[in-house]
Structure formats: C-alpha cells, structure tokens
Amino acid sequence: MIRIFLVDDHTIVREGLRAALVSEPTLEVVGEAGNGQELLDQLPSTPTDVVMLDLNMPVLDGLATTRRLQEEYPTLRILVLSMIHHERNIGQLLDAGAHGYVLKNVAKDEIVAAIHAVASGRQFLCSEIGLHMLRKVLNQSSAAPDGSIKKPNDLSNREREVLQLIAEGLTTNEIAEKLFTSKRTIETHRQNIIEKTQVKNTAALIKHAMEQGLINKA
CATH class of the missing domain: 1.10.10.10 (Winged helix-like DNA-binding domain superfamily/Winged helix DNA-binding domain)
Structure with missing residues (x-):
C-alpha cells in the first residue's frame, strides 16, 4: 500500500484527487494540507510514502516545500501536480529534489502511474510535458541559428x-x-x-x- 499525502491550497482539488484515488486498492490517502507548512506540521505524526504537491501555494510554496522535504525527509518521494508547464519551473523542482511532475489536466490513469513510478524509485514526467519538450527540441533543431520556431496554435x-x-x-x-x-x-x-x-x-x-x-x- 502506497501512503499518499495531498498538498494543494484548493480544497476542491484535494477532494477531486481523493475521490479519484480512493478506488485504487494499492493507494491510500493518509493526509491533506493547504500549503507546505501545514504538510511539515503533520508529517511527524503521519507516515507517508509519496507527497503530491502543488507548485503555487501560500505560506510555503511547492519549490520551498520540496527543498525542505529533501533536507528533513530525504527518503520521502515527491510528485508535483501543477498546471504550470514551463521548462524553467519543472527544472527547478527536479533540481530541488522532486521525483515527478504531472499536469493537473492529465487522466486519472496517468496520475496513478506517476504515483507508482515515483514510489518505486523512478522519475516521472507526464506525457504532455514529455511531448512538449520533444516538439521544442525538434523545432529548435530545424529552426534557423538565430531563433527558434514558435507555433502559436499548439494548444493542449x-x-x-x-x-x-x-x-x-x-x-x-x-x-x-x-x-x-x-x-x-x-x-x-x-x-x-x-x-x-x-x-x-x-x-x-x-x-x-x-x-x-x-x-x-x-
């Protein structure tokens, strides 16, 4: 059983995640928090395997929380769940110690796969981010040396x-x-x-x- 702690400042998001994960026999939601500080306050008394963490939160945001978790709970696995898909933000989180990054608009199956991946010691990027980065690399390789190709209509x-x-x-x-x-x-x-x-x-x-x-x- 993988014990999951949900951290997001929107109650409706946490409720949606809990509802989506409750039917998974291998997963158990053991706690919820509205920001990183609330998470850190509860962790000493809440055994956890994977923290699912939003990026933009008040008090202590996802990046600062990841750094604290890496220092204080180095064996804890961290999965970031956010709507932000800029490479700089993703790189910062991974450098800080996050083990996975998933966009909030992905299907439930991909979230479950991400949880299992990071819990087993692997890293995980959702398919949309992976494809976005691949397209960017391919565009840059075919663009002129002085700039890259931008596709304004490339919407998810x-x-x-x-x-x-x-x-x-x-x-x-x-x-x-x-x-x-x-x-x-x-x-x-x-x-x-x-x-x-x-x-x-x-x-x-x-x-x-x-x-x-x-x-x-x-």
Missing part, C-alpha cells in the same frame, strides 16, 4: 476546451465550475492560450481562434 486539449468556453461567453468562474476545477487553474489556461496565440485581449483571441479553426463557430 484542455486549452482548446477552455478556449471554446471563452468563445461561448462563459466567465472564468463558470468555466471553472463546468470543468470541475479552480478559478486559478482556468486563469492559468487563459494566460497560456494568450501567450501561445500572441493576442492582446479576449476579443482578438476569439477572432484569431475562429480564423485558425480552433473553435466551433456554431
């Missing part, structure tokens, strides 16, 4: 889903409720979409998305 499935709902006129709160996630997660998706499409506002984003066939026009 969840980003396309969020984009469609934005085009339908839903607010951030409404999208979060519809997709059973947090407002901050949707805001992160929105920012990623704007960066990838290189537009300046929502109106321009919708116009661009329709021109590129990224959303349904119905």
